[in-house]
Amino acid sequence: MLLGLAGLLAMIEPALAHKVKAFATVEGTVLSGYVYYPGGGKAKNIPVRFFDPHGVSLGETTTNDEGEFRFTATVRVDHHIVADTGDGHRAEFTVLATDLPASLGTPAAAAIPAEPPPAAPVPANPAAVTTGPTVEALPALIEQAVARQVRPLREQLEAYEAKIRWHDVLGGIGYILGLAGLSYYLLARRPRR
């Protein structure tokens, strides 16, 4: 009966403060993201640290009152983001190097300062100045536009993955009942007192 009651209550509105998750996308060279509790609430003023694939620290920042953070990437490597809320919950998220612009130096080329993509190159013919974006600037602009469009999709995907699903709940209960049945069978066969 307790189980039925618990199941009924769970149907009303399952919300979780059991996990903390982080999400980030790339805009130009800036990693922008947020730390949140799936099911409700952003994690405010939480330290966020950034590591490269070898565990070397790339820097750190703190989430603001909306749980958001921004970090400027300087090297084109996978950025491993770790947010620790201090009470035993930790969120991790990885931004792949391929999402970062190619103009950022790779670690081997870090000694050579990377040239930013020319946003307004000197026109070959001064008389033919155009007001629209130049051909050289297009790839960077397209990347940024696509990243902006894709970001809501990625957020939806993260939210979908974090959702608790009914079949997981039923599966768990099923396992418990099955285990109970199995133990009952085993214990009943060998009476020991």
Next chain:
Amino acid sequence: MHLVDGVVSLPVLVGGAALTAGGVALGLRRLDAEQIPRVGLLSAVFFVASLVHVPVGPVSTHLVLNGLMGVLLGWQAFPALLIALLLQAVLFGFGGLLVLGVNTFNMALPAVLCYYACLPGIRNGGAGYGFSWGFAAGALSVLLSTLLVGLSLALSGSEFIATAQLVFLSNLPVMIVDGFLTGAAVTLMQRVRPDMFQAPLRAAAG
């Protein structure tokens, strides 16, 4: 309150696993076939309880219910909580798998302590005191769990006072809600199934 992998140090991991193994062994020693349904049922209740969302003013809390488990199961709370926490980790991602021993201990030891502290009061106190003792069991078990979580983190390097304060304060609404729910459950059971409290599930002495 579910710790994740990577926040506790290795000695804490190993110690928690060893203590949980001992608790589970104690719980299984006197486990009879007739007690299995109750153990399984309460394990399932705990498993689902974390999904139940109760708004307390501006905050939304979740249920824990390890106090209720302790009062009804005694030492059997160890295996029951181990299974429930394992399934929560695997199916919902609540807490890590490596820290399962630590998490189980943090939840189960307060349950057993509430069994010793509150069950005599429930059994002998009469109808009027069932709610109070149930409330005490519910609130105390969550309180002790937060202390153990703070201790686990402190032994892994973080500052105890600050961490314990953080965990305690963020779980204060949970203590109140759990207390009320456990008290209500105890009152209900005293009325319809008083034999649940009369049959002690004791581990073998010695």
